[in-house]
Amino acid sequence: MDDRADATIKYEAYKTRVVAGDLNIDWRDFRLAAALGQISKGFDSQPVHDQFVEDLDAGRYEKALAESLTVIDSNMANGEGHLLAMIVLQKMGRKEEANKQEAILNAVGKSIMESGDGGSAETAWFTVAPSETVFFMTEALGAQIEGQELVHVNGHAYDKLTVRDRQGKRRVVWFNTDTNELLKKRGMHPKVATQ
Numbered sequence: 001m002d003d004r005a006d007a008t009i010k011y012e013a014y015k016t017r018v019v020a021g022d023l024n025i026d027w028r029d030f031r032l033a034a035a036l037g038q039i040s041k042g043f044d045s046q047p048v049h050d051q052f053v054e055d056l057d058a059g060r061y062e063k064a065l066a067e068s069l070t071v072i073d074s075n076m077a078n079g080e081g082h083l084l085a086m087i088v089l090q091k092m093g094r095k096e097e098a099n100k101q102e103a104i105l106n107a108v109g110k111s112i113m114e115s116g117d118g119g120s121a122e123t124a125w126f127t128v129a130p131s132e133t134v135f136f137m138t139e140a141l142g143a144q145i146e147g148q149e150l151v152h153v154n155g156h157a158y159d160k161l162t163v164r165d166r167q168g169k170r171r172v173v174w175f176n177t178d179t180n181e182l183l184k185k186r187g188m189h190p191k192v193a194t195q
Contacts, residue, residue: 001182007037015076023103027077027111028126034077035128035179043074045081045131052084056091064088079108080135109140115176121153121160124174129183133159133175142166143173150177157181 002010011033014025034040048067055064065088071081082105089098115126127133137143147162159175 001179002033002036004037007033007035008039011037011039011077018076018104021100023107027107028115031077031108031111031128031132032179034075035183038183040075040078045071045074045078049080049084052088056088061088061092065092076104077108078132078135079105079139080131082108083139109136112136112140116174118173118175121151121156121158121174124158124176126176128179130159130177130180133161133177137161137163137173146170 001007011030014030014033017025018030048070052064052067052071055061055067065085068081068084068088071078071084074081082101086098086101086105089095089101112125112127112132116123118125125136127136134145137145141163143163143165145161145163149160151158151160157177157180159177161173161175162170163173164170
């Protein structure tokens, strides 16, 4: 895996392409570069998300749009900001811009869906951070997370989640969390560069 400096360079190259309208990139690698480059620098989107919801409900669309762009600016490879921007742009009647945000959101989701089926450790979905796992489960799949267990299988780390899906059925899904474990290790031991 890339060290922080190399990942940041890779992230910026992908970001430049996406900003220019080129969505034909390796979205998994873009997401991974953002995580390994620690692009968001610890940004917590939850307060911004909460304010976005309040402003959207109150009809303060320009303010809500600015908040969605704050989330995107913190990490363009994260789907949450694109979902928020899409929602508010639709409310504003700015269909073409909303469609662009939806295309990015779909590309992020597709890169996770194509990584596996989530049915076992061997076919786990690949996510780059716990927040991405939660976002994917709740927003993309419409599932409610009821339980979580960190499991190690064959040298890899997995989140084994018990969820209730849109139909109300309880099931277990798996996410590969090797990236998050590496980042935790780097945080505890800054000399750990790549593995």
